Amino acid sequence: MSAGMTAPxxxxxxxxxxxxxxxxxxxxxxxxxxxxxxxxxxMGLVGESGCGKTTLARxxxxxxxxxxxxxDRGSIRFDGTDLLQADEKILADQVRGRSITFIPQDPFxxxxxxxTIGTQMMEIMRWKSPRRPVGxxxxxxxxxxxARRAADREAVLAMLDAVQLPQPKQILAKYPHEVxxxxxxxxxxxxxxxxxxxxxxxxxxxxxLDVTIQAQILKLLxxxxxxxxxxxxxxxxxxxxxxxxxxxxxxMYAGQDVEAAPIDAFFRRPAHPYTNKxxxxxxRPDGKVQGxxxxxPNLVRPPMGCRFNPRCDxxxxxxxxxxxxxxxxxxxxxVRCYHPHA
Amino acid sequence: xxxxxxxxxxxxxxxxxxxxxxxIVFLISNVIPTDPVRIMAGENATQEQVExxxxxxxxxxxLAVQLLRHFQDxxxxxxxxxxxxxxxxxxxxxxRLPATLELSIAAITVAILLGIPLGVVSALKRNAWxxxxxxxxxxxxxxxAAFWLAMELQFLFSMTLRIAPLNGRxxxxxxxxxxxxxxxxxxxxxxxxxxxxxLAHLCLPALTLALxxxxxxxxxxxxxxxxxxxxxHVLYQRAMGIPSRLIVWKYVLRNxxxxxxxxxxxxxxxxxxxxxxxxxxxxxxxxxxxxxQSILQSDHKAIIGFTIWxxxxxxxxxxxxxxxxxLIDPRGAR
Numbered sequence: 001m002s003a004g005m006t007a008p009x010x011x012x013x014x015x016x017x018x019x020x021x022x023x024x025x026x027x028x029x030x031x032x033x034x035x036x037x038x039x040x041x042x043m044g045l046v047g048e049s050g051c052g053k054t055t056l057a058r059x060x061x062x063x064x065x066x067x068x069x070x071x072d073r074g075s076i077r078f079d080g081t082d083l084l085q086a087d088e089k090i091l092a093d094q095v096r097g098r099s100i101t102f103i104p105q106d107p108f109x110x111x112x113x114x115x116t117i118g119t120q121m122m123e124i125m126r127w128k129s130p131r132r133p134v135g136x137x138x139x140x141x142x143x144x145x146x147a148r149r150a151a152d153r154e155a156v157l158a159m160l161d162a163v164q165l166p167q168p169k170q171i172l173a174k175y176p177h178e179v180x181x182x183x184x185x186x187x188x189x190x191x192x193x194x195x196x197x198x199x200x201x202x203x204x205x206x207x208x209l210d211v212t213i214q215a216q217i218l219k220l221l222x223x224x225x226x227x228x229x230x231x232x233x234x235x236x237x238x239x240x241x242x243x244x245x246x247x248x249x250x251x252m253y254a255g256q257d258v259e260a261a262p263i264d265a266f267f268r269r270p271a272h273p274y275t276n277k278x279x280x281x282x283x284r285p286d287g288k289v290q291g292x293x294x295x296x297p298n299l300v301r302p303p304m305g306c307r308f309n310p311r312c313d314x315x316x317x318x319x320x321x322x323x324x325x326x327x328x329x330x331x332x333x334x335v336r337c338y339h340p341h342a
Numbered sequence: 343x344x345x346x347x348x349x350x351x352x353x354x355x356x357x358x359x360x361x362x363x364x365x366i367v368f369l370i371s372n373v374i375p376t377d378p379v380r381i382m383a384g385e386n387a388t389q390e391q392v393e394x395x396x397x398x399x400x401x402x403x404x405l406a407v408q409l410l411r412h413f414q415d416x417x418x419x420x421x422x423x424x425x426x427x428x429x430x431x432x433x434x435x436x437x438r439l440p441a442t443l444e445l446s447i448a449a450i451t452v453a454i455l456l457g458i459p460l461g462v463v464s465a466l467k468r469n470a471w472x473x474x475x476x477x478x479x480x481x482x483x484x485x486x487a488a489f490w491l492a493m494e495l496q497f498l499f500s501m502t503l504r505i506a507p508l509n510g511r512x513x514x515x516x517x518x519x520x521x522x523x524x525x526x527x528x529x530x531x532x533x534x535x536x537x538x539x540x541l542a543h544l545c546l547p548a549l550t551l552a553l554x555x556x557x558x559x560x561x562x563x564x565x566x567x568x569x570x571x572x573x574x575h576v577l578y579q580r581a582m583g584i585p586s587r588l589i590v591w592k593y594v595l596r597n598x599x600x601x602x603x604x605x606x607x608x609x610x611x612x613x614x615x616x617x618x619x620x621x622x623x624x625x626x627x628x629x630x631x632x633x634x635q636s637i638l639q640s641d642h643k644a645i646i647g648f649t650i651w652x653x654x655x656x657x658x659x660x661x662x663x664x665x666x667x668x669l670i671d672p673r674g675a676r
Contacts, residue, residue, distance in 0.1 A: 061581045096583030104581070109574035112593050114600070114671055124582055175672045191582070201581075 009077070010231050011037040011060065011199060016074030018059065026070070027299040029055050031255045031307070032323065033074070039198065040229040042222065044242030046278075047252035050296055053235040056252070057201045060233070061102055062091055079198065097128040101192040103202040103221075107184035107209075111176035118156075118172030121191055125152035128195040159190040163220060182213040189221055193228065200225065202234045206241060218245045239282060243267065248332070251275050254297050254307040256323065261333040271329045271340040274308045306336070314339040348668050352661055361413075363653045368412050371646050372405065378642035382425065416650060422643035426635055431647040434632060439651070440522025441511060442621070442628030446613050448544050449551035450606065456552065457559025458602065462595060464560060465567035476560060483557025488616040492550045492623040499546060506545050509625040513539045547624040551616055555609045562605045566598030573597075600671045607663035611656045 013035040019026040030052045037043045045053045058064050060076055062083060076083040078100065083091065104110040112120060126132075126144050129152045160168035163186040176184060185205060192200045202221065206214040222245040225232050236242055242249050243263065250260040251274065259272040270276050277292045294311035297303055305322050309315040318324075318338050326334045371378075379396045380387070387395070396402050400411060415421065421431040464476040500508040507513065517527040517536045525544070528536035570576065571594055579589045614630075621630035629648060636644035 058581075063577065063581050092583045092585070096581065098583060102578065102581040104574060104578050106574055110578040112575040112579075112597065113673060114596050115593065116672075123579075123584060123588075127584055128582065177673060 008038075009036045010039040010041075010079060011035070011233070012075075012077045013056065013060070014075050014077070016056070016059065016076065017072040018055070018064070018074075019070050019072065020065075020068050021070065022068075022300065025300045028302055029255050029299055030059070031302070033252070033255070033257050034260075034326070035250050035257060036260070037199070037231055037233055039231055040226070041247045042225060042232040042234060042245055044246035044249040045233060045235045045252065046237070046239060046242055046249055048237055048296060050254075050299075051252045052255040053252055054203055057203050057233065057235050061100060061201055062088075062096060094134060097124065098195050099197050100199045100201060101128075101195055101197040103185075103188050103192045103200060103205045105204040105207055107181065107188045108176065110188065111184065113176055115175075116172065117174055117176060117179070117187060121156050121172065121187070121194070122149075122152065124191050125156060125194060129155070130196040155194060156190070159194050160187075162193075162224065163187070163190045165190075181209055182217065185209060185213075185217050186220070189217070189224065193224055193230065196228070197230060199231045199233065202232055204235055204237070207236075207238075214241070215244065221245065239278065251278070254302060255299060256307050257336065258306075258308065259335045259337075261330070261335075265330050265333045269330065269333075269341075271333070271335040272308075272337050273312050273314050273339070273341065276341055277311075306338075345668055349665055352664050356657060356661060359657050360654060363657065364413060364416050364650060365409065367646055367649045367653065368409055371642065372408075376640055376642070378640075381640045381642065421647035421650070424636070424644045425641045426639045426644065431644050434644070435629060435647055435651050437522070438627060438629050438632050441524075441626060442614075442617060442630060444523045444525065445544065445547055445621070445626060445628060446551065446610070446617060448548040449613055450555060450610060452548055452552035453555035453559055453609070454606070457556040458563045458595075458599070460556075461560040461563025461602075462567050462590065462598070464564045465571065465598075466590065468568065476564075480557040480560045483553050483560075486554065488550060488554070488619045489623055491553060492547070492620050495546045495550055496623070507539075507543050509543075509623075511540065511543050511626060512536060513543075516540070547620050547626055550620050550624075551613050554616065555613055558605065558609055558612075559602060562602045563598050566601045567594055569601075570594045570597040596670060600667065603663060603667055603670065607656075607660040610659045614652050614656065 013033055016030050016033045017028070018030045019028045021027075033052070033056060035043075035045070035056070045056065047053050055064070059071070060078070060083065064071075071084060074084070078095070083095065086095070111117070126149075129148065131148050131151055156172070157168045160171060165171055165183060165186050171179060171183070171187075179187070185208075188205070192202075205221065206217050209217060218241060221232065221234075224230075234242070234246065246263055248260065248262050249266045251258050251272065253274050259266075259270070259275050261270075266275070267279070270279055274292075277290075280290045281292060283289050292311060297307055297310065303310055304320055306312070306315070306319045306324060309319040312319065314337075316338065324336045324338050326336055327340070328334055329340060377392075379399060379401050380392050382399075383392045383395045393402075400408065403411075419432050421435075423429065424431050424434055427434055460476055464473045467473050496508055499506040512524050514536070516524055516539075517531045517533050520527050520530060524540035525537060528534070528540055567590075571590075576589060576594060579593065580586065617628065618630035618633050620626070621628045622634045625631070629652060633645065633648045633652075635641075636648060
């Protein structure tokens, strides 16, 4: 972690605020969110459903619903460039699917059902292969030279082997419904790594899978990402998943980041009251489960200040007036709270 | 292999479907209140002569026996003799089939080429002005009566603008018949003048048939695209930076086409129904105008023959649609 302190960030989200237009009004889905991720690091983005973690992931990928989302302020710097200011053509061609790739939540519906797996994998290679010269050709009349195609196919077969799929050639000829859920998610991991990206955004990659397969998939992702020095931003609502593979964790609550910490500090010295409650709500050996009283706030009219204040037993007047700044209870550990746990 | 099995089982269904069609046509022809024997015997025939003819033709036998004989006749291709043309009905139908096929294939081609791109555009520009215009047009396209549209097109393009022939299949004698398709025959004989004339004659009737069909296709492909455009696999491909035009015209379209292709079988049935009217208005020597003449003559056997032929045509088209469906949708092949 000490090396991580000095290395420049690969991804820095600063003060990102955005809203979705809804019939009830503007829902403030992200409110001044900050997030830092270093090269090769696996960062868990943790929070309940609706806390904005998927929205943040999609904002980084640049695939927010165009007519609904409104970005108010902030920046998303990737490798020195602000993705929110960059040219859309360059983003689509050189960033999306190339230096930042994506592992979706549901590996079944994320495959087109009427094309073979091979067609869909080769489509990604055609546009995103590391062997493709940058910015070549217009979308509809784009040549795919035979030599590169052959090399790409070899790379695909090698990658299928790396994600431990048996009989790679046969799998390419199959349709998505003809392989199992675990195999589909291995294919998604393969497709995310084939362009040799620097960052993979994995949006709840194991929630659609059987519990027995979840651990295998997570370990596979961890091992391949580490081997290839690929950073991973992994959204999850499951602290167990995060504990399994992450180097660090960022916790979000109702569109705000509340705490970010290296994995050890996070589980040993959680500082934010919400983090503490979240950890206390994990099932324990004695079978008792402790919930968090209250409800997730309405994002059209969110509470002022720290959005957790209505559910927090430490809340005071300042909590209800203004959002606390980041403080550092330990190395690489950041928390937003006026009354953190020691 | 699974696909081959699918095709074979579909082909096997062709037989019982046709048998059912023949029975239904026979039964309907027996409940209509005209007496075919009296019409065949002529206006001046006495009651004795009519009864004698009835026995001679077998119309006095029990219904089941008549049905059996009807089956034998249809299977041997003998549909009787037309009162109107005095030729075997099968021969008449066979000679007229290419004209109807040429017209309806041209119409369905135009309808697809027009309907699918417009449907996709309509879905992509959902609720924009172009979508609104297309929606109004597609509803009115369905509402127009074929005979009215045919006459409006004749009035506009043939009589006012004088850029298209009023009626008929071709000017002059046309090419020597090989396939019976004027366009194909003139093409294989290198007769460019005939080809030009055949295509010019094809324009208005094909357009009349194509517009309502295109309207249906626009609606179905629009709905098909809207169903797919928000799906996870489109989101995934966008997230992976696949060019959006490619996502739409290759991946989304293929999914949207599945429901549209299924509709084309039904559309073809409507098209053949409209062809009866359109062929009459444009004096097109196909099955449709044969049917109208037969009805006007109360030519019982000719009507039965026409119904069986067009019914068979629709069954065959639906068979092709099923096969096409299984080719573009791998999930259906199970």
